[in-house]
Amino acid sequence: MRLRHIEVFNAVMLTGSVSAAARLINVTQPAVSRTLQHAEIQLGFALFQRVRGRLTPTAEAQTLYPHIERLFAQLDEVQRLASSLKSGRSSQDELRVLTVLALSYEVFPRAIRLFREKYPEVAVVHEALHSPQIVSSLVLQEADVGYVFSAISHPALSHEQIGERRVMCVVPKGLLGARHLKSGVLTFAQLADLPVIGLDSRDPLGVTLGHLLREGNPGIKPVMTVQTYHVALALAHHGVGVALVEGCTAASADRSKVDVLALEPAIPVTIKALRPTARPNSLVSRAFTRCMTQALQQIA
Numbered sequence: 001m002r003l004r005h006i007e008v009f010n011a012v013m014l015t016g017s018v019s020a021a022a023r024l025i026n027v028t029q030p031a032v033s034r035t036l037q038h039a040e041i042q043l044g045f046a047l048f049q050r051v052r053g054r055l056t057p058t059a060e061a062q063t064l065y066p067h068i069e070r071l072f073a074q075l076d077e078v079q080r081l082a083s084s085l086k087s088g089r090s091s092q093d094e095l096r097v098l099t100v101l102a103l104s105y106e107v108f109p110r111a112i113r114l115f116r117e118k119y120p121e122v123a124v125v126h127e128a129l130h131s132p133q134i135v136s137s138l139v140l141q142e143a144d145v146g147y148v149f150s151a152i153s154h155p156a157l158s159h160e161q162i163g164e165r166r167v168m169c170v171v172p173k174g175l176l177g178a179r180h181l182k183s184g185v186l187t188f189a190q191l192a193d194l195p196v197i198g199l200d201s202r203d204p205l206g207v208t209l210g211h212l213l214r215e216g217n218p219g220i221k222p223v224m225t226v227q228t229y230h231v232a233l234a235l236a237h238h239g240v241g242v243a244l245v246e247g248c249t250a251a252s253a254d255r256s257k258v259d260v261l262a263l264e265p266a267i268p269v270t271i272k273a274l275r276p277t278a279r280p281n282s283l284v285s286r287a288f289t290r291c292m293t294q295a296l297q298q299i300a
Contacts, residue, residue, distance in 0.1 A: 005039035008032055009047060010068050013061070016054050095284050096125045098137060098146035102229040102249045103271070103292075104128040107147075110295035115288050122284050131204060138276050144285045146274045147292055149246065150204045158281075160273045162289060163296035165247030167205070167267040170232075171259045172239040185264045186242075188212070191220050195241035197232045198222030205229075205269060209244055212267070251299040271296060 001009070011021035012032070022029045040047055047064075048055040057065070099108050104126070112124060129137070134146040139156045153159060169186045175194060180186065198213075199206030213220045223241050226232050230252070232243035237257045246269040250260050273289045275281055 001039055001043065004035055005042070006068055006071065008035040009039060009061070009064075010072060012036065012048065012055055013057060013065055013068070018055065093121065094123045094125065095145075095282075095288060096127075096143040097288060098127050098129055098134045098143045100131055100134065100148050101128045102149070102246060103147050105230065105249070106251045106299055107248050107292065107295045110298055111288065111291040114291040114294055119284060119287060124288075132202075134274065138274055141276050141279055144275070144279070144282065145289060148272055148274060150270050150272070154274075156277055157274045158277050160275075160289065161270050162273050162293045163271040165269045165271065165296075167209070167244055167263045167269060168247055168250035169261045169263050170236040170243040170245060170250055170253050171261060172236055172241070173257055173259060174239075175242070176259060176261075181259055181261070184261055186261045187264050188220065191242065195223045196220055197235050197241045197243050198225040199229070199232065199244065200225060200227040203227070205246060208267060248296070248299065 007025060008021065011024045012018065015021045015024055018029050018032045018036075022032045025032075036047065043060075045060050046058050047061040048057055050056070097108075108126065112126075115122075115124070127137075127143070131148045131152075134143075134148055135152070135154055135157065137143050138146050139154060147162070169191070171186070171194070176186075180190065199209055201207060201210050213222070224235075226235065229243075229245040229249040232245055233249055233253060235241060236243040237254055239257075244263065248271075253260050271292075273292065275285065
């Protein structure tokens with residue numbers, strides 16, 4: 001299929017009719033019909049059948065469509081990248097910063113305070129995203145710098161480790177006796193007797209914890225699974241179960257409602273700064289990374 005065939009096919013799939021597809025892509029109805037017919041001739045099978053005045057996709061068209069959707073998503077990324085390159089956001093007056101959600105509550109605000117003391121004239125635009133979204137946005141050069149936990153390496157991004165934390169157990173008050181609290185640690189064996197809140201298997205820390213729970217500690221059965229660390233923390237605050245989170249999130253814990261203990265054996269969590277290699281590492285970007293490093297040290 002040619003790109004024009006794909007564009008018309010996508011328009012008809014989205015709208016369900018030739019006339020609506022023509023309006024969507026700003027061409028005439030005969031042009032849509034001709035292009036669709038030419039595509040079917042080249043493919044050797046029908047893409048649509050007319051049922052009660054509407055075009056209904058055939059089984060073959062439905063099989064093709066997910067691949068067409070992915071292609072349009074990639075084309076959209078190309079357009080976004082082109083727009084970013086055209087804007088040439090190299091100004092020292094604005095800094096676009098991305099962080100994972102867990103770094104947006106305690107670490108990022110501290111870093112902003114430190115940064116604004118030295119660069120009050122720089123406007124910082126912040127967005128909290130999941131790690132894959134941060135990687136995608138940086139590859140597309142939509143931001144200057146991103147901060148994540150244990151990111152998967154990408155050839156278009158540079159990586160700099162700015163800190164390390166460990167997994168902590170946030171335990172609702174009353175679940176542990178004085179002896180456990182005095183030790184300051186919880187083992188996997190001890191967790192087997194407690195309700196545990198699991199993390200999404202798509203999360204880097206969730207992957208690590210899930211593997212450990214399955215392989216080495218099958219007695220631990222999470223009572224539920226959540227997508228973000230702060231949801232796990234909130235559930236611990238409400239007494240639902242033990243939240244296994246990294247140290248930055250644990251720093252936000254309300255000690256009147258929960259106890260915070262280290263997990264043993266220790267599971268390290270690295271914090272990394274990511275930058276697009278195709279763009280210069282600006283003065284303000286380097287300065288903000290230093291502020292993030294200092295903020296991490298403040299809540300060590």
